[in-house]
Amino acid sequence: MAQDALIQLDHVTRAYGMGARQIFALREVSLTIRAGEFIAIVGPSGSGKSTLLNLIGGIDKPDAGRVWVGGTLVSAMGENALAQWRGHTIGIVFQFFQLLPTLTALENVLLPMELRNTFASHRRERARAALERVGLADRAAQLPAELSGGEQQRVAIARALVNDPPILLADEPTGNLDSETGARIVALLTDLHRAGKTIVLVTHEEVLARAAQRIVRVRDGRIVEGA
Secondary structure (H helix, E strand, C coil), X not given: CCCCCCEEEEEEEEEEEECCEEEEEEEEEEEEECCCCEEEEECCCCCCHHHHHHHHCCCCCCCEEEEEECCEEHHHCCXXXXXXXXXXXXXXXXXXXXXXXXXXXXXHHHHHHHHCCCCHHXXXXXXXXXXXXXXXXXXXXXXXXXXCHHHHHHHHHHHHHCCCCCEEEEECCCCCCCHHHHHHHHHHHHHHHHCCCEEEEEECCHHHHCCCCEEEEEECCEEEECC
């Protein structure tokens, strides 16, 4: 791993079998991301950008090549070790929020701490602080169905932040929102970057990508610009 890299992909390939043929999501991709960067990964549907994010987050594994994050060879870790590692290293925000519908906003934000066995006395305090950070302290008792799409996404961001991970991965976080609400979510990500988070944003929207420091363009499973 390069000395100044926080995230490094080294000649990574990922393919998926479809009958007798393979579909390559990524082909020999190498990418270095430094601590404190805000990068946007941009490309059309099927270009491999979400696969790239999933490899960084340890959600998927490469068929060839290596993925390093913070000096850890993530691509070689087992599932139990990955779950523990993600709990304190990576926060992930998805397009469709993935909030549990029967839990309040506060209870959804509490979940990552319960998985990490954080001291019970600290959990609610930290969850409320995370909701306050995204401007939703007054919505803590609401169920997801009682929140707007933008509010649900901010709850998801609070959940991703509650364990204070150094890296935030956002996979099309505005894809299910109107343009005005999406712009607010990107502004929130920009504020988090200014506060010191390393942010990797996947998007197909050029306007949103311009909020990042660096744009990495992906097409047909290869990085064509910005590596």
